[in-house]
Amino acid sequence: MITYPNLYHLKYFVDAVALGSISGAAQKNLVTHPAISRAISALEKHLGTPLLDHRKKSFKVTEAGYVVVEQAKVLLAAASEFETLSLKLPAEETVVIKIGLSRTLSTAYLNPLLQEIKRKFPLSTVQVRFGTTNEIIEAVASGSVDLGMTIGSQSLATLKQTVVKKGQFLLVESTSKSDSDKRIESKSFILTEPRFETEKLRAGYRKQFGKTLPTLFEISSWEVIAQQVQRGLGVGLLPDILVSNWKAGSFRVLKAAWFDCPYGIYLHSLKARPQSQVLEFTRDILASRRP
The missing domain is CATH 3.40.190.10 (Periplasmic binding protein-like II)
Known part of the structure; x- marks a missing residue:
């Protein structure tokens, strides 16, 4: 099993070397002098080599100690960046x-x-x-x-x-009932609330036939309008996406050269x-x- 050095031990050791003092590292990290000494001893035990040559009131960094300092700086910098990452997976x-x-x-x-x-x-x-x-x-x-x-x-x-x-708005009626009069001006219409396409239809119808569009129902739901059309109650103004899955032959689209309304x-x-x-x-x- 692979084990890794304690990051706090590494930080205490790096600070002690940088400051040249165990006491200085203790003050910087708000811990006691013995805590720094124990951390360095634990690090030396973990690595299996002395990092400091302790003297009466000072220490000398060993060759291995200098190597560990440089490697520890890299690890500590990476750990600092790691804390700022958002690692939440989608x-x-x-x-x-x-x-x-x-x-x-x-x-x-x-x-x-x-x-x-x-x-x-x-x-x-x-x-x-x-x-x-x-x-x-x-x-x-x-x-x-x-x-x-x-x-x-x-x-x-x-x-x-x-x-x-x-897509395209369509004028749709059911084929469920026979209708001998195919003229669009003979039909009654089912529309939604006033929108761009409904007003365009009204204006085009008036210009073409010189009269007001005969409106049977105004219903603020294309789905409900579609239901009424399928019952044969009138011509519905519907978006083509709504009739795309209707059974073939169950409806007809009324063509009107004076009305073209994409969406x-x-x-x-x-x-x-x-x-x-x-x-x-x-x-x-x-x-x-x-x-």
């Missing part, structure tokens, strides 16, 4: 990370994300908050959420905002907030995920 980092996103995005992103965080950081806790785009962005800006994920964004100087995916999926975090390893890992996973 898998041992214990933090609480708060994520905000819409239920639409949670379907594609949340389950695989939580599995990856649990695998990589088993001691961490993830708190998930659902909300609209505006609610999530406001939560990130206020600091109540660490990382937000939304369809669409706002321009806020305090936020770091990154587009991780692009971006954004990641939001505060620019000024320190980024933990868990947060950076979460951001990387979400940015690389392709639903």
Whole structure:
């Protein structure tokens, strides 16, 4: 079994040689004279060689003693640096990370994300908050959420905002009921709360047909809108990510040359907030995920 010298013994010995005095080393280290002497004796016993040639009121450093002094300085310097290191491994980092996103995005992103965080950081806790785009962005800006994920964004100087995916808003209706009239102007629409895409649709419809868009329901949830569309209740304005897993042939996309509305999926975090390893890992996973 390999044994190592006591670092305190090394320090006492180095200080005694540097100061030329056992008493001086004792004063510097706030210990007694005998404590320094015992430490040096223990070090000599450990190394199996005398380090000091003791005289009546002084000592002389042996050749071996000078070698040990130089090596001890290296060890003590390394030990000093070691104390300042953060040696916490990623898998041992214990933090609480708060994520905000819409239920639409949670379907594609949340389950695989939580599995990856649990695998990589088993001691961490993830708190998930659902909300609209505006609610999530406001939560990130206020600091109540660490990382937000939304369809669409706002321009806020305090936020770091990154587009991780692009998509398209679609006009979708169910094929479950026969509809002999395929004209878009004969349809009724189901929309979310006023947003960029809803207002663009209203404006385009008015310009194209000279009348107000016939709105059947306004529902602040794309998931609930999707449910109503699947029941055949109207045409829903939905992000394509939501219908990507729908059964082929169960819906149709209505084409309108006067309406084209792309979107971006954004990641939001505060620019000024320190980024933990868990947060950076979460951001990387979400940015690389392709639903």
